[in-house]
Amino acid sequence: MKGLIKRNLLIFFKDKATAFFSLFGALIVLVLYIFFLGDLVAQDVAHLGDQAKPFVFAWVFSGMISITSFTATFAAFASMVSDKMYKTEKDFVSSPLPRMQITFSYWISAIVVGTVMSIAILIFSLIYLAILGMEAYSFVTILEILGLILLSTISNTAVLLVLSMFINSVNTFSAFTAIFSASLGFFSGTYVQIGVLSSFMQWVVKVMPVSHSAGLFRKVMLKSFFEGKAFEGAPPSVIESARKSLGVDFYFGNNIFPVWASILILIVVFIIFITIAVLLRMRKKKN
Secondary structure, eight states: OHHHHHHHHHHHHHOHHHHHHTTHHHHHHHHHIIIIIHHHHHHHTGGGGGGHHHHHHHHHHHHHHHHHHHHHHHHHTHHHHHHHHTTHHHHHHTSSSOHHHHHHHHHHHHHHHHHHHHHHHHHHHHHHHHHTTOOOOOHHHHHHHHHHHHHHHHHHHHHHHHHHHTOOOHHHHHHHHHHHHHHHHHHTTOSSOGGGSOHHHHHHHHTSHHHHHHHHHHHHHSHHHHTSGGGTTOOHHHHHHHHHHTTSSOEETTEEOOHHHHHHHHHHHHHHHHHHHHHHHHHHHHO
16 A cells, blocks of 8 residues: 555645645635735724734635645546546556555545645745744644644545546546635635625534634744734724634634534544545445
């Protein structure tokens, strides 16, 4: 299985176009905020002074990392679809390696790809925020972000493994990739602040696992702002409103959705979809 994992990783990283476009959804967000929306949003938090722009882009990057943990992992499954389309998978099946291990070699490869690409976005974000004059995150905060990257990637890959098992055409796969790249910025509450959406659309965003992933990243990456000088002396109602509008905290009714519940959602999503993947593979084996 190690050989298959290595093969899948080499296929992905040798194809520079695939690697680049796996970040397309995140890059759309970055371009929008650097050239169009960044200054507008910064004006809304102008009271933060010289911390306004770092605050806005810390929020942007938290969404970008969440998006990348999804789009990059999905791009990694291209080799799985390609192998099915060109019948390469049959060569693997005829080998002594069990079908289950073949399937999970794609899944593990996708986890590695998603983690590496998300960390690449994290490194870029740290450099960019430093240029904007933001104080560096603590070592503990970096570890928390890395932990969330791993959790989000593992959860996302389980969902995408199941989806990829139903896709048999590279063209169909490319279409899904384009749809996800364009829409995840919205469903993660990154293209626009959740607070400006209608009540119904806010509800739609809140039930998406990717939005809970983004919310967890925001909690960690914006913590130093909310607890530091940026919001020092601000009334609790102002802080609460900002956290709610930016999708840092989710409310269902008057109740705030706790951190542990968002983490639990990602874990449950993983368990459900990895179980479905196992059952699908077992069913195919019987047939």
